Amino acid sequence: xxxxxxxxxxxxxxxxxxxxxxxxxxxxxxxxxxxxxxxxxxxxxxxxxxxxxxxxxxxxxxxxxxxxxxxxxxxxxxxxxxxxxxxxxxxxxxxxxxxxxxxxxxxxxxxxxxxxxxxxxxxxxxxxxxxxxxxxxxxxxxxxxxxxxxxxxxxxxxxxxxxxxxxxxxxxxxxxxxxxxxxxxxxxxxxxxxxxxxxxxxxxxxxxxxxxxxxxxxxxxxxxxxxxxxxxxxxxxxxxxxxxxx
Amino acid sequence: xxxxxxxxxxxxxxxxxxxxxxxxxxxxxxxxxxxxxxxxxxxxxxxxxxxxxxxxxxxxxxxxxxxxxxxxxxxxxxxxxxxxxxxxxxxxxxxxxxxxxxxxxxxxxxxxxxxxxxxxxxxxxxxxxxxxxxxxxxxxxxxxxxxxxxxxxxxxxxxxxxxxxxxxxxxxxxxxxxxxxxxxxxxxxxxxxxxxxxxxxxxxxxxxxxxxxxxxxxxxxxxxxxxxxxxxxxxxxxxxxxxxxxxxxxxxxxxxxxxxxxxxxxxxxxxxxxxxxxxxxxxxxxxxxxxxxxxxxxxxxx
Numbered sequence: 001x002x003x004x005x006x007x008x009x010x011x012x013x014x015x016x017x018x019x020x021x022x023x024x025x026x027x028x029x030x031x032x033x034x035x036x037x038x039x040x041x042x043x044x045x046x047x048x049x050x051x052x053x054x055x056x057x058x059x060x061x062x063x064x065x066x067x068x069x070x071x072x073x074x075x076x077x078x079x080x081x082x083x084x085x086x087x088x089x090x091x092x093x094x095x096x097x098x099x100x101x102x103x104x105x106x107x108x109x110x111x112x113x114x115x116x117x118x119x120x121x122x123x124x125x126x127x128x129x130x131x132x133x134x135x136x137x138x139x140x141x142x143x144x145x146x147x148x149x150x151x152x153x154x155x156x157x158x159x160x161x162x163x164x165x166x167x168x169x170x171x172x173x174x175x176x177x178x179x180x181x182x183x184x185x186x187x188x189x190x191x192x193x194x195x196x197x198x199x200x201x202x203x204x205x206x207x208x209x210x211x212x213x214x215x216x217x218x219x220x221x222x223x224x225x226x227x228x229x230x231x232x233x234x235x236x237x238x239x240x241x242x243x244x245x246x
Numbered sequence: 247x248x249x250x251x252x253x254x255x256x257x258x259x260x261x262x263x264x265x266x267x268x269x270x271x272x273x274x275x276x277x278x279x280x281x282x283x284x285x286x287x288x289x290x291x292x293x294x295x296x297x298x299x300x301x302x303x304x305x306x307x308x309x310x311x312x313x314x315x316x317x318x319x320x321x322x323x324x325x326x327x328x329x330x331x332x333x334x335x336x337x338x339x340x341x342x343x344x345x346x347x348x349x350x351x352x353x354x355x356x357x358x359x360x361x362x363x364x365x366x367x368x369x370x371x372x373x374x375x376x377x378x379x380x381x382x383x384x385x386x387x388x389x390x391x392x393x394x395x396x397x398x399x400x401x402x403x404x405x406x407x408x409x410x411x412x413x414x415x416x417x418x419x420x421x422x423x424x425x426x427x428x429x430x431x432x433x434x435x436x437x438x439x440x441x442x443x444x445x446x447x448x449x450x451x452x453x454x455x456x457x458x459x460x461x462x463x464x465x466x467x468x469x470x471x472x473x474x475x476x477x478x479x480x481x482x483x484x485x486x487x488x489x490x491x492x493x494x495x496x497x498x499x500x501x502x503x504x505x506x507x508x509x510x511x512x513x514x515x516x517x518x519x520x521x522x523x524x525x526x527x528x529x530x531x532x533x534x535x536x537x538x539x540x541x542x543x544x545x546x547x548x
Contacts, residue, residue: 006347080296087349
């Protein structure tokens with residue numbers, strides 16, 4: 001057990017230590033969703049409507065920043081020494097994903113400070129529910145980032161994928177317009193978009209009115225998606241051959 | 247300790263290793279010498295359990311590197327050519343993380359870290375961020391990191407690349423100590439002749455094949471007598487003329503003509519006399535590993 005948990009714990013801790021030493025990352029992750037949110041929210045005179053979307057964007061940016069370090073680790077060689085150690089690959093994947101998910105969770109929680117601006121007031125007990133929901137969303141998005149980053153050779157490829165895949169997914173997730181009023185085939189896309197369920201999960205946790213899909217559905221889909229991505233990451237990293245830039 | 251038999255590896259159509267066989271005894275310092283692209287790195291990756299070979303097998307302490315990778319990983323320490331440290335962490339944090347990856351913790355880990363740092367002279371820098379350390383120090387940290395789990399075998403890939411001569415000597419002193427004090431078997435790849443000369447035995451790899459194997463002295467003894475190197479504007483034609491006139495093999499490489507010959511000093515007198523205008527400079531030396539390499543392959547190492 002020790003040989004499974006210890007590697008996971010040390011990689012989780014490494015993410016936190018690195019993050020703590022580069023505090024400017026918090027600014028980078030929180031600032032742009034905040035600006036988007038304030039512009040769109042004030043412009044349409046409804047800050048509350050876009051709050052969950054901005055929160056998911058914060059978590060998504062954090063997940064992206066964190067998982068990009070997989071590519072850097074490969075380029076810089078740190079990944080190599082992990083991969084030739086006897087630690088189980090699944091334990092390393094778990095440590096990396098939990099570490100990155102924790103960072104997303106911290107930054108998402110920081111974003112809660114701005115909730116009162118939108119007239120959203122969170123009771124102390126409710127805070128636990130909201131924090132748990134943010135963690136689940138962060139875990140899912142980190143898993144998605146991991147699966148994307150694992151095969152990538154360069155960080156620019158990752159940025160391209162982010163612009164082509166993650167941003168569009170976010171736009172049609174209910175972050176900007178609700179599923180109820182969506183038109184035509186976009187509505188169908190929203191149904192199968194896992195981010196839709198992340199947004200509605202947060203809306204439910206924040207007690208926003210008219211959150212769709214339902215709370216249980218949102219929770220189940222988000223959790224299933226997260227676990228699925230974790231398994232996929234484990235399988236990908238468990239493959240025998242190890243590539244390196246060297 | 248290390249046994250490689252009929253190892254062949256292909257990347258698509260390109261053959262990187264062809265039917266390589268050799269054995270390394272316990273406590274030996276064994277070198278893989280050859281130019282970049284000669285197959286060293288591929289062989290290293292196979293031994294370090296980073297990829298399975300297309301054909302043949304390799305084993306370390308009786309464990310097959312492809313089928314029993316995790317058993318091999320427990321007894322092998324790997325020092326990569328590229329840096330494998332996390333620059334944002336301190337020296338000590340890097341070592342601790344590595345120890346955890348090997349399932350070490352608590353007092354055992356502290357003691358192992360302490361002894362690795364003492365051995366490599368790193369103790370007073372333990373709290374420093376790796377990004378503030380010099381290249382030579384970082385290499386030493388890499389080795390300390392590879393030693394934490396007390397490996398029986400240490401694999402080092404071009405470990406002295408980018409180091410100045412002083413740091414390089416320092417590194418080989420540490421490697422030598424490891425072999426003497428702990429009986430660690432060391433396999434290293436290099437394209438630096440000086441480093442290869444300090445190995446107990448080595449193989450020369452060229453285009454994926456072993457072209458020569460033996461101790462540095464044995465290899466050098468393959469060349470009888472002296473090596474004469476002539477610098478010439480037209481090395482190719484000079485080599486041809488020398489072969490014709492003196493009946494000795496002459497190899498033209500990079501604007502130079504190399505001739506292996508007994509009593510080199512007499513040959514120099516004759517050759518300079520015969521081709522006075524064509525020769526720009528003359529060098530006479532005892533055979534080096536590079537001469538062996540040139541003799542066996544007709545190509546240079548660097």
